Amino acid sequence: MNLTKSLFVNRLVKISYCLLYKQITSNRTICYNNKIYQETSHNMAQRSITSFFKKTPFTPMEIKSNGGSKVSHVNGDTSPISDEKDKPSERQQSNSIDNDGDSQDSLKPKNKAKRQRVISSSSESESPVKVKKEDLSDNDDSITLNKSVNKTYDSPKNKKAKIKKEIKSPSPKKGAKSLSRDEVKENSLKLKIVGSKEKDNIVKNTEHIDNIENESEEIQKVAENAYNPSKSKYHPIKDACWSKGEPVPYLALAKTLDLIEGTSARLKIIEILSNFYRSVMVLTSEDLLPCIYLCLNQLAPAYHSLELGIAETYLMKAIGQCTGRTLAQVKSAVQKCGDMGRVAEQARAAQKTMFAAPKLQIRKVFAALKEIAHMTGQASVNKKINKIQSLYVACRDCEARFLIRSLEGKLRIGLAEQSVLHALALAVATTPPxxxxxxxxxxxxxxDKFKALVEQHVAVVRRTYCECPDWAELLHELLRGGVAALASRCSMRVGVPLRPMLAHPTRAVRDVLARFENEEFTCEYKYDGERAQIHVPAAPDDKPDFANAAIFSRNQENNTAKYPDVLSRLPTLLKEGVSSCVLDCEAVAFDAANGKLLPFQVLSSRKRACASAEDVRVPVCVFVFDLLYLNGAPLVGSTLAHRRKLLREHFCTQPGTWQFATSKDCSTIEEVQLFLEEAVKESCEGLMVKMLTGDNSKYDIARRSHNWLKLKKDYLEGVGDTVDAVIIGAYRGKGKRAGVYGGFLVACYDPESEQFQSLCKLGTGFSDEDLQILSDMLKEHIIDSPRNYYNYDSSHSADVWTSAAVVVEVRCADLSLSPAHRAAIARLHPHKGVSLRFPRFVRVREDKAAEQATTAAQVAQLYLAQDQIKNQVKQPDAAHEDDFY
Known part of the structure; x- marks a missing residue:
């Protein structure tokens, strides 16, 4: 009897299942996040059954049926329950109702889509969701849809991805009517949400629907290894290989430098670099400063004196340890290739690693290089090598080449500072910040209009950088206010050295009068010393702060430690009322006992750093000849006559210590000639002839101007000026010169191509002492093979090659075109360079770096200035133009 009753109840329950399922099989549309979702009858059935058992809970009471299966009493009724071993999975349980009632095929939707969460994503919320009665069939009561236990948790990240995927590629059913945004929002009101978390989630997702759509339309960035800033019609966002706000990858800079290295046209180089700067400014402007410094192969302004100080041997050692090669193998490869960067790139490409290192970023590479430069102490060498290795193993593609070149301090891609300034100005003109x-x-x-705008921007950026050669301040003001406000916000200040104004050489007095005809000019002694720019800042009480005074060289290097005696006597120079100033001077070795000037060779023996004035062995006298800044006001835009007047009013003199440069205003050839003879008798090199009044008498910062002419005593010997050349090779001495180098291969510097071009073989004018000094100096600069940026003829191959480090002053009879030398090649003749005839050694120029040697353009001008050439060749206009150096 009990068994019959149990079977009857079981059958009744199944019938109830089917009736309830059919009652709610009509499809409904539910709006979620302004998106329409079609709910199938299959899913509706599951929810209805779940609600049914919530209203009528089980009262389990197990009995044994005849068939041996367990039977559970539910409110007095019984239904069979399978054993635990035969229990179906959760997914199977949800579909078990398909065994009775209508056939399974009729219950399933025809186009069954992947199961998705339709109701609000509230996996944390426990509140149920109620659906209005009118949304169901007419006979339905309100049904509460609880979270099913067998639903899996979707993280917020997965939810966002699903929604984004649906927005990108919606797949409505065939024949379904597409709804507008207003209809979607109207349908969303049908869903009544109970619970604060559910409401907040829906509102939040509705607010961000536009952001998600924007992300779907986001521009796809270019692959890093495919980055190409030389592309025509370059787009700073679409053609970049990083997104907005992301750190600039080092590979983007390496690709840019690689393109520049393979480009010879200067305008194209500027365009490539400008495109890269445009992307950096738009996407990650904070990385623009390290990008500039890495392009210039610098770590900080020159007056900070921050250098890496890494020998080539240590770099080779780091490369060998990272790639499993010996030091001898790396040296041999460098000797064959001539470029350590190329060797490092090839070795890194052949290396296979198990795990890829994190990608290099420009800001991290720059910070690592600065960290290497600051490492000091006994264990600093090993620390530097370890740091280099950590960077090297992360290099990809051509990154290794330029990383090693940066560490070596020789980028050599034909990118000069003036090109960087031009590229920056072009970038700002094209993409204004x-x-x-x-x-x-x-x-x-x-x-034409855009070209004029670019030229205007270039002039402003160059002039501003000359007055304030601090890239950090210049870029900060440029990105904040643009070029228009750059000059007013970024100007000259005490403590930041200027590049001095230089003079053009002239061969005769008549050339001076031809240049300054109908103009007022003055002549000053040209002292044989070292340029010194003295900065005295103001204290808070408007008094001069002598404790923070500094002295800088013509290279902007800080020479304060070299002249403690000058600083100690500085208070005697300034008169009352002077709070701050910048003076342009010449420091000359001085024999106080005899009251005579000493040659530059004596001054060069002075120590680079003296602890105190008592330790000084070579006394100096400072000759002040110009005033650039006074009491908070720059004077570089004033005339020389005004600057000289202020100089004499506010500063004192003291014989043998502080003196004004001896000067005389001349108007005739005879006056200039007599004053030149006086200068030579006073152990000076000659005269400096300067424009005194008018627009041409301003102080042209960082220019070699025709408004200043130097008239040296050597003009009678054929050439108006000596040449500063760089030693790139040496020849072993024979006979009397055995044991030392008997001759040298010297070169001029071409900043446009960053090459050292052979000028002549130098073997005369040396004393035995000079040869010994030069041989000792070159020992630490010997290299295995000539650098790839040495331009020379194979017929002049040296016995020993040296790095470009030692600068010597050379005098000659005249200059001629030569097929065997490469100086100024293609400037005057397509296949011939300029060579010095009868060159003679004068002295070593320890105050000059290799890049400050006589340039190829200057060599070409010296050639064209010769009388025999003037009569034959028409002078190009460029020969008389002033330019930055």
């Missing part, structure tokens, strides 16, 4: 971002301003201008 500011709140109203304009990616390409050239599109809205004619070619």
């Amino acid at each position: 500011g709140p109203n971002l304009q990616l390409d301003a050239a599109q809205h201008m004619s070619a």
Whole structure:
């Protein structure tokens, strides 16, 4: 009897299942996050059954049926329950109702989509979701849909990905009517949500629907190894290989430098670099400063004196340890290739690693290089090598080449400082910084108008950098206010050295009068010393702060420690009322006992750093000849007559210690000639002839100007000026010169191609002492093979090659075109360079770096200035133009 009753109840329950399932099989549309979802009858059935058992819970009471299966009493009724071993999975349980009632095929939707969460993503919320009665069939009561236990948790990240995927590629059913955004929002009101968390989630997702759509339309960035800033019509965002706010990858800079290295046209080089700077400014402006410094192969302004100080042997050792090669193998490869960067790149490409190192970023590489430069102490060498190895193993593609070149201090890709300034100005003109971002301003201008705008920007950026050669401040003001406000916000200040104004050489007095005809000019003694720029800042009480005074060289290097005696006597120079100043001077070795000037060779023996004035062995006299800054006001835009007047009013003199440069205002050839003879008698090199009044008498920072002419005593010997050349090779001495180098291969410097071009073989004018000194100096600069940036003829191959480090002053009879030398090649003749005839050694120029040697353009001008050439060749206009150096 009990068994019959149990079977009856079981059958009744199954019938109830089917009736309830059919009652709610009509499909419904539910709106979620402004998105329409079609709910199938299959899913509706599951929810209805779940609600049914919530209203009518089980009261389990197990009995044994005849068949041996367990039977559970539910409110007095019984239904069979399978054993635990036969229990189906959760997914199977949800589909078990398909065994009775209508057939399974009729219950399933025809196009069954992947099961998705339809109701609000509230896996943490326990509150149920109620659906209005009118949303179901007419006979339904309100049904509460609880979270099913067998649903899996979706993280917020997965939810966002699903929604984003649906927005990107919606797949409505065939024949379904597409709804507008307003209809979607209207349908969303049908879903009544109970519970604060559910409401917050829906509102939040609705607010961010536009952001998600924008992300779907986000521009795909270019692959890093495919980055190409030389592309025509370059787009700073679409063609970049990083997104906005991301650190600039080091590979992007390496690719840019690689393209520049393979480009010879200067304008194209500027365009490539400008495109890269545009992307950096738009996407990650904070990385622009390290990008500039890495392009210039610098770590800080020159007056900070921050250098890496890594010998080539240590770099080779680091490369060998990382790639499993011996030091001898790396040295041999460098000797064959001539470029350590190329060797490092090839070795890194052949190396296979199990795990890829993190990608290099420009800001991290720059910070690592600065960290290496600051490492000091006994264990600093090993620390530097370890740091180099950590960078090297992370290199990809051509990164290793430029990383090692940066560490070596020789980028050598033909990228000069003036090109960087030009590229920066072009980038700002094309993509002006500011709140109203304009990616390409050239599109809205004619070619001529845009060219004029670029030239204007270049002039402003160059002039501002000359007055304030601090890249950090210049870029900060440039990105904040643009070029228009750059000059007013970024100007000359005490403590930041300027590049001095230089003079052009002239061969005769008549050339001076031809240049300064109908103009007022003055002549000053040209002292044989070292340029010194003295900065005295102001204290808070408007008094001069002598404790923080500094002395800088013509290379902007800080020479304060070299002249403690000058600083100790500085208070005697300034008169009352002077709070701050910048003076342009010449420090000359001085024999106080005899009151005579000593040659530069004596001054060069002075120690680079003296602890105190008592330790000084070579006394100096400072000759002040110009005033650039006074009491907070720059004077570089004033005339020389005004500057000289202020100088004499506010400063004192003391014989043998502080003196004004001896000067005389001349107007005739005879006066200039007599004053030149006086200068030579006073152990000076000659005269400096300067424009005194007018617009041409301003102080042209960082220019070799025709408004200053130098008239040296050597003009009678054929050449108006000596040449500063760099030793790149040496020849072993024979006979009397055995044991030392008897001759040297010297070169001039071409900043445009960053090459050292052979000028002549130098073997005369040396004393035995000079040869011994030079041989000792060159020992630490010997290299295995000539650098790839040495331009020379194989017929002049040296016995020993040296790095470009030692600068010597050379005098000659005249200059001639030569097929065997490469100085100024292609400037005057397509296949011939300029050579010095009868060169003679004068002295070693320890005050000059290799890059400050006589340039190829200057060599070409010296050649054209010769009388025999003037009569034959028409002078190009460029020969008389002033330019930055």
